[in-house]
Every structure is written in C-alpha cells, then in structure tokens.
Amino acid sequence: MDTTNFTSTSQLFSTYAHWTLWRFEVVYTFTAGISSSSLDFIINQSPNNGSCSIDPPNGMTTPLFDVTCSDWFDSDGIKDYSLFIWTSDPSKQTLIAYSSMSTFQVQLPSGDDPTYEVHLIVEIRDEHDCLTTYNLSSSISVQSDWSEMNDFIKSVQNVSNLEIIDSSFAQLLGSENQNVVGQVITLLSNEFNRISDENMTKAISNGVPSTSISVSHLGSSSSRQNSVALNVTALNAYKNEVNSYAQAREYLMRFIPNLPITTSKSIQLQASAIVQLTKTTNQLTRNILTIAIDRCYKLTMALSSLTREMTPEDTSAIATLLMQCASNVLTAVNGPLQERMMVLDADFVRATSFPQDYDADLELPWSNLSKMCIIHPHNLFYVL
Known part of the structure; x- marks a missing residue:
C-alpha cells in the first residue's frame, strides 16, 4: 500500500477473539534497500466463564429482586456489574443499577401490557473497561x-421540600443511595408516563384539542385531531390528572440534587432517571425544570472531565441522554408560552401569590395613601 496510515476495524479482532498476541509489521521499500519495523501488543480479554441469575423470576414493582453473578474471571480484575432493562425495543436499554459487588438487589419497572415482560442484560466490566454482555433471561414478568x-x-x-411521607417509596428516596433513588424514580416515572399517555389519548378522543395540551416528542407519530366538540368535563378531568402527576414528579425531582456524581455509571444513571422523569413534558413545573437543567449541566461538566477515562460507547450513550434532557426541558418551557400546554396549578399559584414577607397591614405607615409618592411618566408628585 502506498500510504503512511493504516486503520483496522474492531471486527478484525472480534473475528479472531481467541488470539491475544498480535504484531503489526510494516515493510518500507526504498530505491536503496528495504527496511521494516513492527509493533507487538496484547489484546485485553473480556471477563469469562461466569453466569448471572435473578430471583424471583417474576414479581411486582415493589418487592426487591436479587441479582447474583458468579464465577466471572478476568486477569485484570472485575470492575463492576451493570444491569440494563428493555421492553419491546432492544436498542432502547435503560441502566437500572451498577455495583462493584457480584450480588445486589434491584427494584424493576413493570413491563408492557398484556404480558408485562421485561428483558434484562448484565454487563460485566474489567478494570480496563473491556466487557462481556450476559442475557440474564429471555424475559421475566414484572407487574x-x-x-x-x-x-x-x-x-x-x-408536600413541601424533602419531607419524608408515609410511603415505602419515600423511605427509599431518602436513602441518598444512587442505585436505590435512581430505581425508584425510573419505575415511578415509567408508570406515570404510561398512564399519562393513556389519559391523553382518552382526553383527545373525548374532544380535548391535542394542540392545546401537549407537544409531541421529536420523531413520534403525529396524533389525529378529532372533530368532536370540546368536552369541558373531560378537559377539567384531564387537568386534574396532569396537576396531580406534576406534584408527584416535583417531589421525586427534589431528591436528585442530593446524589453524588462519581463515575461514568453514576452520570449515566442520574441522566437516565432525569430523562424518564421529564419525558411527559406537560407535567413539569418550573421547579422541576430548574432542578433538571441545573443537574444536567453539572452532569455535562462531569462527563467532560471524565471523557478521557471513558470508552467512546459510554460517552456517546451519556451524551445522548443529556441532549434528551435538554430537549425535554426546552419543550416544557416553551409549551405554555406557545399556548400548546396548560399552565400548571403549582406554577400559577407561585406566580400570582404574594411573597411570605409581604405585609398587607393597612395600619402601617407605608400604606397611608395620603402620603404616597405617585410616579407618572412625566411628573413626580405627592398626594397630601
């Protein structure tokens, strides 16, 4: 080849995965003679000879599932185990948990009706980020x-601030454990998103204009607008449901800023949870949006600082999540301004209520209208 560069695809090494010692040798031909040089290197082998299992094989979203990975070997040592879940599309995998321990517990989101099937994949990674993907099972049922x-x-x-309410979910959210908080937010958001889609479809079929209550996600199919007359009762019922779920989402979002940002998996887990929580954009209050964009910014800065230590695949996956986070926030901000979404009750109350330190006592000196200074565009005068 008459070139000074040579690029090899990863397929070459995967085809001959059982070969660990490699040599690339270059022979240079000159008019005065022939010269050569070579490069020897070792291909890192992924973890092998192990297996993973989950117990129980079926269950519900509230009880914990035990994931056990055993007998995995790698000469460089096992770095961590990551659990991913998908339902109908294997290309849309969500990180549920990661652990340096070979045995850990998880709460799983439910599958889609009517079978409630979910598919689980475990990534076993060595200290040099070489990984093995293990299909935990063909499918399990989670209701x-x-x-x-x-x-x-x-x-x-x-509920205000981070008050811990009488709920098992709230107790878990207060743990400040990344895996636990991420799992609770993901499974609840998954359910909220599913029921919200159903409620929206029902509202539109009852005569509520789709263009006034939501903005479709980029790439989603357009919804058909029925020619049914506006049903005020259906619209009010839908508004109540939206405001109820908005309050629940805001409560969940308040726990995210307390989570530490440590590794690439930490960034991915938090970004994934935020994307799920902000997916239904017409249920996002201004407080949710403020926390979400601030957290995604911090995750972006953390990603930038760790990029050199991460694999390109991890970097790409996290960047995609962060861009989706920004897209969700932008859609939710612009929706009410463009009159494509309703103004949520929480936002309306906060925007129109008096500040807590506002004093409306008419007996105070400042409230005496006889001495009020009146400012006019062209004059400044007092009423005596």
Whole structure:
C-alpha cells in the first residue's frame, strides 16, 4: 500500500477473539534497500466463564429482586456489574443499577401490557473497561403495584421540600443511595408516563384539542385531531390528572440534587432517571425544570472531565441522554408560552401569590395613601 496510515476495524479482532498476541509489521521499500519495523501488543480479554441469575423470576414493582453473578474471571480484575432493562425495543436499554459487588438487589419497572415482560442484560466490566454482555433471561414478568403507587401520589400532594411521607417509596428516596433513588424514580416515572399517555389519548378522543395540551416528542407519530366538540368535563378531568402527576414528579425531582456524581455509571444513571422523569413534558413545573437543567449541566461538566477515562460507547450513550434532557426541558418551557400546554396549578399559584414577607397591614405607615409618592411618566408628585 502506498500510504503512511493504516486503520483496522474492531471486527478484525472480534473475528479472531481467541488470539491475544498480535504484531503489526510494516515493510518500507526504498530505491536503496528495504527496511521494516513492527509493533507487538496484547489484546485485553473480556471477563469469562461466569453466569448471572435473578430471583424471583417474576414479581411486582415493589418487592426487591436479587441479582447474583458468579464465577466471572478476568486477569485484570472485575470492575463492576451493570444491569440494563428493555421492553419491546432492544436498542432502547435503560441502566437500572451498577455495583462493584457480584450480588445486589434491584427494584424493576413493570413491563408492557398484556404480558408485562421485561428483558434484562448484565454487563460485566474489567478494570480496563473491556466487557462481556450476559442475557440474564429471555424475559421475566414484572407487574405494577398500583395500590402502593396511588398511595404515594396522594401522599405527595401539597408536600413541601424533602419531607419524608408515609410511603415505602419515600423511605427509599431518602436513602441518598444512587442505585436505590435512581430505581425508584425510573419505575415511578415509567408508570406515570404510561398512564399519562393513556389519559391523553382518552382526553383527545373525548374532544380535548391535542394542540392545546401537549407537544409531541421529536420523531413520534403525529396524533389525529378529532372533530368532536370540546368536552369541558373531560378537559377539567384531564387537568386534574396532569396537576396531580406534576406534584408527584416535583417531589421525586427534589431528591436528585442530593446524589453524588462519581463515575461514568453514576452520570449515566442520574441522566437516565432525569430523562424518564421529564419525558411527559406537560407535567413539569418550573421547579422541576430548574432542578433538571441545573443537574444536567453539572452532569455535562462531569462527563467532560471524565471523557478521557471513558470508552467512546459510554460517552456517546451519556451524551445522548443529556441532549434528551435538554430537549425535554426546552419543550416544557416553551409549551405554555406557545399556548400548546396548560399552565400548571403549582406554577400559577407561585406566580400570582404574594411573597411570605409581604405585609398587607393597612395600619402601617407605608400604606397611608395620603402620603404616597405617585410616579407618572412625566411628573413626580405627592398626594397630601
């Protein structure tokens, strides 16, 4: 080849994965003679000879599942185990948990109706980020525990700050454990998003204009607008549902800033949870948006500082999540301004209520209208 550069694809090494010692040798031909040079290197082998299992094989969203990985070997040592989940599309995998321990517990989001099937994948990674992907099972069934979720939604209405309510979900959120908090937010957001889609479809079929209550995600199919007359009752019912879920999402979002940002998996887990939580953009209050954009900015800065230590695949996956986070926030901000979404009750109250330090006592000196200074565009005068 008449070139000074040579690029090899990864397929060459995967085709001959059992070969560990490699040599690239270059022979230079000159008019005066022939010269050569070579480069010897060792291909890092991924973890092998192990297996993973989950118990129980089926369950609900509230109980914990035990994930056990055993007998995995790598000469460089095992760095961590990461659990991913997907339902209908294997290209849309969500990080649920990561651990340096070979045995850990998780709470799983539910699968889609009617089978509730979810698929689980474990990535076993060595200290040099070489990984093995293990299919935990063909599928398992995880059903929603809606009684617990409904209790949680009712309990968080009008709750301020990080008050721990009487709910198992709230107790877990207060743990400040990244895996636990991320799992709770992901599974609850998954359920909220599913039921919100169903409620929106129902509202549109009952005569609520789709263009006034939501903005479709980029790449999603356009919704058909029915020619049914506006149903005020259906619209009010839909507004109540939206405001109820908005309060629940705001409560969940308040726990995210307390999570530490440590490794690339930490960034990915938090970014994934935020994307799920902000997916239904017409249920995001201004408080949610403020926390979300601030957190995504910090995650972006953390990603930038760790890029040299990460694999290109991890960097790309996290960058995609952060861009989706920004897209969700931008859509939610512009929706009410463009009259494509309703103004949420929480935002309306906060925007129109008096500050807590506002004193409306008419007996105070400042409230005496006889000495009020009146400013006019062209004059400044007092009323005596």
